[in-house]
Amino acid sequence: MGKHYFTDKEVQELNKNKYVKQVSSKAITYTDEFKVHVILELEAGKSAKLIFHEAGFNTSVLKERRIQSAVRRWKEQYNTGGFGRLRDTRKQESGRPRKKKRTPEEENAYLRTKISYLEEELELVKKFDAIERRAKNKDRLTSAEKFEVIRELNKKSGFKITYLIKIAEVSKSGYYNYINEQSEHNRYKKYEQESIDIKQVVNKFNKYKFKKGSRQIKEQLHTDGIIMNLKKIKRIMRENNLTTMITRINPYKRMIKAIEENSYAPNIVNRQFKDYKPGDLILTDITYIFYGKSQKAYLSAIKDPVTNQIVGHAVSNSLKMDLVIDSFELMMENSNFTLNVGAISHSDQGAHYTSKRYRDYLSFHQLNRSMSRRGNCWDNAPMESFFGRFKSETSFKDIYCLSDLKRYIKQYIHYYNNVRKTPITKNMTPNSYRNHILQSI
16 A cells, blocks of 8 residues: 555645644644643543544544554654653754754753753653652542642743643643632632531530431531531541441340240230330340440340330349349339330340249239340341440440449430431431320321
8 A cells, every 4th residue: 555645635624733733745744732642642541543533633634554653653752752752853944954053052052951841841740740649549630739730830940831731631721710819719718618617527526425427417417507418527527537436236145044935925026116106115135335444334225116215224233133124114214205005025035034023024014025036136126226326326445433334324325315316217316206206196
């Protein structure tokens, strides 16, 4: 296949392209700017033909062979000497070599200028490389970061803005919009608002001295009339190391196996926890707590799964039966809860709940028994869920006596019932949600 020659019409068409220096029927000379653009686009993963097409060239006129030949030559030049090798050093006025030799003074001036240009260009490349190394863990550099580098290099090294924005692959209008006075003012206001938002999130996280997740903080801010996006709260918490460690639920170890067969009860509830009215069903269980210097205590809690209220609790350093009975006695005295006649008390098959004293207590108060299946924590899931949330939002390491521990747990349960909101209770506190349900019945 012979070499392709351009027709007069094709020469006129090519001359109109801004990336063409000069063109004849035999050859075409491209601008240095276009050569740099091609190299950058190739590194971004584009094909040579697509790059020429997007630059306004008619690829059917240029032919793919000519395009590939030019691109191959530019890549070789770039690989051996960087962007500086892509510059066309021929005399601009004519395509012929210089006939008159330079004087030693002219040659020295020319070399000094060339060295200065290459040093500045190397400084530019180093600058962008340094930023890319710092942003290694990011998907890409942000436009704002590139704009800041362009402004800095323009001030320090005198590079033209047009040249810099092409190297950085950002828009010219975007850069000038970034540096104008109004944008600077808007960014300052944004930074001011960000500092206010951080302060509000930190204050809510530390309030009540209980650990909170992003949803709890969002609801508490909303209660104060502050609307903040959940993603923003999560970002602020992440950036300021405000984390809540979710601990795994440790199953309650049964003390002994029940001997009497009639001490067990069937699973009446069968995980249908929401099919009841407030006061028709209560869940109960015991969990252990480590506090102070490896001290151990036990918490017996009673929960209404319909309203999510903790209606009774007791804390002790022993697993005697009094622990369970005390939690039920507190429930009976609770002014925010009423236990209906014939209500169901659902528990696991632990020794406390199979004991005669427990059965007699329920019988005296006309309560029915229901039990989870052996070794199946899902049958009492809402109670287990409360214990998991309780342990993740509290800290006992600075508590050294049982009386302080009881006071601390009492404060948390008051917070849980009267302050803490969740989507499952329609973003109401458990006590408010109970009143809401009773009013709608």
